[in-house]
Amino acid sequence: MEENKNFTISVYTENNIGILNRLSAIFLKRHINIESMTVSKSEIDRVHRFTFVVIVPETLIRKVVLQLEKQIEVIGAFYHTEDEIIYHETALFKISSEHLYDEQIQDKMKFRRAHIISINERWFVIEASGLKEDIDRMYDKLKPYGLLQFVRSGRIAITKPKMAISELLAEIN
Amino acid sequence: METLKREVEKEIAEKSIRITGAEAVIKCLLAEGVNLAYGYPGGAIMPVYDEIYKYQDQFHHVLTRHEQGAIHAAQGFARVSGKVGMVFATSGPGATNLVTGIADAQIDSTPLVCITGQVGSHLLGSDAFQETDIIGISTPVTKWNYQITKASEIPEIIAKAFYIAKSGRPGPVLIDITKDAQFGELDFLYKKCEKVRSYRAVPILNIDKVKEAAALINSAKKPFIVWGQGVILGKAEQEFKKFIEKTNIPSACTGLGLSALETAHPLHVGMVGMHGNYAPNVLTNSCDVLIAIGMRFDDRVTGNLATYAKQAKVIHFDIDPAEVDKNVKTDIAVIADVKESLAEIMQFVNKADHKEWMQEFNKLYDVELKAVINDQLNPTKEGLTMGEVISGINKETNGDAIMVSDVGQHQMFAWRYANFKKTRSNVTSGGLGTMGFALPAAIGAKMGAPEREVVAIIGDGGYQMTCNELGTILQTKAAVKIVVLNNSYLGMVRQWQELFFDKRYASTEMVSPNFVKLAEAYDIEAVRVSKREDLAGAIKTMIASKEAFFLEVVIEQEDNVFPMIPTGASVSDIRLS
Numbered sequence: 001m002e003e004n005k006n007f008t009i010s011v012y013t014e015n016n017i018g019i020l021n022r023l024s025a026i027f028l029k030r031h032i033n034i035e036s037m038t039v040s041k042s043e044i045d046r047v048h049r050f051t052f053v054v055i056v057p058e059t060l061i062r063k064v065v066l067q068l069e070k071q072i073e074v075i076g077a078f079y080h081t082e083d084e085i086i087y088h089e090t091a092l093f094k095i096s097s098e099h100l101y102d103e104q105i106q107d108k109m110k111f112r113r114a115h116i117i118s119i120n121e122r123w124f125v126i127e128a129s130g131l132k133e134d135i136d137r138m139y140d141k142l143k144p145y146g147l148l149q150f151v152r153s154g155r156i157a158i159t160k161p162k163m164a165i166s167e168l169l170a171e172i173n
Numbered sequence: 174m175e176t177l178k179r180e181v182e183k184e185i186a187e188k189s190i191r192i193t194g195a196e197a198v199i200k201c202l203l204a205e206g207v208n209l210a211y212g213y214p215g216g217a218i219m220p221v222y223d224e225i226y227k228y229q230d231q232f233h234h235v236l237t238r239h240e241q242g243a244i245h246a247a248q249g250f251a252r253v254s255g256k257v258g259m260v261f262a263t264s265g266p267g268a269t270n271l272v273t274g275i276a277d278a279q280i281d282s283t284p285l286v287c288i289t290g291q292v293g294s295h296l297l298g299s300d301a302f303q304e305t306d307i308i309g310i311s312t313p314v315t316k317w318n319y320q321i322t323k324a325s326e327i328p329e330i331i332a333k334a335f336y337i338a339k340s341g342r343p344g345p346v347l348i349d350i351t352k353d354a355q356f357g358e359l360d361f362l363y364k365k366c367e368k369v370r371s372y373r374a375v376p377i378l379n380i381d382k383v384k385e386a387a388a389l390i391n392s393a394k395k396p397f398i399v400w401g402q403g404v405i406l407g408k409a410e411q412e413f414k415k416f417i418e419k420t421n422i423p424s425a426c427t428g429l430g431l432s433a434l435e436t437a438h439p440l441h442v443g444m445v446g447m448h449g450n451y452a453p454n455v456l457t458n459s460c461d462v463l464i465a466i467g468m469r470f471d472d473r474v475t476g477n478l479a480t481y482a483k484q485a486k487v488i489h490f491d492i493d494p495a496e497v498d499k500n501v502k503t504d505i506a507v508i509a510d511v512k513e514s515l516a517e518i519m520q521f522v523n524k525a526d527h528k529e530w531m532q533e534f535n536k537l538y539d540v541e542l543k544a545v546i547n548d549q550l551n552p553t554k555e556g557l558t559m560g561e562v563i564s565g566i567n568k569e570t571n572g573d574a575i576m577v578s579d580v581g582q583h584q585m586f587a588w589r590y591a592n593f594k595k596t597r598s599n600v601t602s603g604g605l606g607t608m609g610f611a612l613p614a615a616i617g618a619k620m621g622a623p624e625r626e627v628v629a630i631i632g633d634g635g636y637q638m639t640c641n642e643l644g645t646i647l648q649t650k651a652a653v654k655i656v657v658l659n660n661s662y663l664g665m666v667r668q669w670q671e672l673f674f675d676k677r678y679a680s681t682e683m684v685s686p687n688f689v690k691l692a693e694a695y696d697i698e699a700v701r702v703s704k705r706e707d708l709a710g711a712i713k714t715m716i717a718s719k720e721a722f723f724l725e726v727v728i729e730q731e732d733n734v735f736p737m738i739p740t741g742a743s744v745s746d747i748r749l750s
Binding site for chain 2: 013014017018021022025028029062063066067069070072073074075169
């Protein structure tokens with residue numbers, strides 16, 4: 001059996017209703033769980049960018065990306081290994097204000113890229129960003145304080161190799 | 174961009190006419206050269222049907238007896254004519270009844286445009302009467318789909334639908350139009366779609382790949398071609414024939430590739446796959462270069478992939494990049510329109526003669542002839558065989574007929590024994606295996622090729638899934654010849670139960686009504702044959718008839734289809750009995 005690996009998929013699409021459904025159907029059809037997903041506008045006007053993270057063998061990811069690419073409103077689809085991208089996730093932790101002056105929690109906040117973004121007399125919110133592992137560590141540290149709420153974003157990723165979307169668009173048209 | 178937009182607006186203002194969305198739908202279809210559609214009216218599509226009524230001198234609509242019948246008829250029409258099949262249905266159940274046909278068209282690459290009515294846009298998402306999320310439901314089985322909520326979107330979206338359905342690797346497109354968009358008005362001006370910015374219909378041919386492929390073909394000692402429907406869809410029958418005749422490479426087809434090359438061609442060595450011919454299946458594992466042309470290595474073609482053509486270098490010609498390396502790892506992929514790539518490769522391939530290699534095919538053909546084919550075509554047992562019925566039809570039609578087959582044993586016999594002379598003559602449900610396909614598809618096929626004889630070969634099971642479409646024949650007078658091969662079983666499933674489930678015939682025995690009376694109730698002349706001496710005469714009468722005709726042939730009950738590659742077995746372990 002071929003080894004499962006983390007892959008980040010970038011899909012550039014038209015900004016139309018229903019594309020998410022069409023893309024997710026391709027993962028569903030092959031019984032692949034989506035670990036994380038982010039949708040946003042891209043560097044090109046009127047072109048949207050989906051970022052998926054999946055854990056599958058490399059031979060499978062190739063086939064999936066070709067199926068994604070095949071969809072009419074998909075301009076380009078690419079997959080990347082962890083070392084080909086610069087990526088990031090953001091998390092928000094809501095914690096009761098009784099812990100606000102706890103020195104230990106302040107120590108734990110020293111983790112890079114974590115800071116308080118909102119405070120009132122009942123609760124405060126810490127925002128942390130970094131790699132998934134960084135946020136996992138932060139989560140483990142803050143869990144003992146009783147998290148009132150926790151949420152983490154999907155991965156956003158910039159690739160080191162070029163994804164020539166503008167050229168692709170120019171070539172088709 | 175802005176200037177362009179202004180120019181378009183100016184043009185619309187000068188040349189457009191003010192009409193309703195519903196009328197625009199019909200005008201778009203006429204502009205696309207479509208004047209025939211299959212469908213079934215209902216609440217949410219009524220404004221469009223009202224326009225069909227007003228345009229009846231230019232636009233013909235066939236009322237089927239079920240939406241599934243409509244879409245299969247459109248598939249039959251598209252498959253024989255090479256044009257886009259057109260379907261109308263209403264919202265809710267009308268739309269969901271299309272789903273089987275849409276999935277069938279998707280997997281068999283049949284160009285269709287389906288227009289469904291939808292509840293008014295203010296009702297969307299409210300679980301209104303006959304509301305269903307047909308966009309959500311149809312997404313995984315359409316090449317493209319779109320919901321129109323404003324009349325002004327209609328011309329552009331329908332133009333795009335036709336372009337997408339027929340270009341590149343064809344497929345079904347579904348357009349869902351809310352009722353208010355049909356009633357609403359727009360400034361109508363139709364422009365055909367010639368490109369979609371995110372979609373490359375035809376990949377650009379890489380000439381280096383063609384040269385590499387040619388070099389490998391030139392060096393091959395035992396080259397073998399498997400071609401599929403891509404040759405037909407790409408209208409590349411002539412290029413294909415020239416290519417194989419220059420290189421003298423033995424060529425076999427998939428089920429859907431049948432009829433692209435005439436059956437009697439000396440280089441045609443039969444059909445590959447689960448119930449294909451002995452020689453091409455066995456020799457798949459002996460060839461040194463396997464050349465796949467417009468086919469997708471379906472599991473019914475390859476058997477066990479772990480033992481499929483492992484000794485061979487593989488060249489894959491296909492228009493769809495997603496098919497390359499999907500099932501079989503290729504050494505050289507020529508991703509392009511097959512008509513273009515086959516034309517290009519001619520200058521690089523050498524004339525060759527593979528006589529000894531061809532002899533291997535001939536030898537194995539003789540094995541199959543003795544072990545299987547003779548018993549089917551010239552049986553000595555009392556019961557009638559499906560093979561002899563197909564052979565009888567070949568004789569009477571001189572191989573000119575379009576064979577429309579349903580799904581099951583009779584389909585395998587039709588594929589194996591039909592003698593094709595012309596392309597686009599094998600209309601069948603291949604990838605999806607949709608029982609009930611043949612009768613409505615035959616109606617569409619007859620309308621798509623009215624000058625040709627259309628013979629539907631159907632089992633007693635599949636026939637009863639869509640025999641309501643006899644009503645469509647009654648109303649349209651479509652002169653289709655219906656042959657039901659009745660063995661009183663769901664024969665293919667029964668065969669598997671016999672071979673793999675110790676003859677436990679779970680729910681495969683089938684009691685059927687009097688099919689002759691049923692046909693006669695629809696004013697169709699009908700004959701039932703149960704003795705060999707009556708068969709030829711009955712087929713003659715059927716083919717001589719200028720109208721629809723029904724022939725039931727009572728078949729030996731527990732006859733099996735052989736050769737057979739059992740599931741999970743290698744192509745070279747194909748069984749003769």
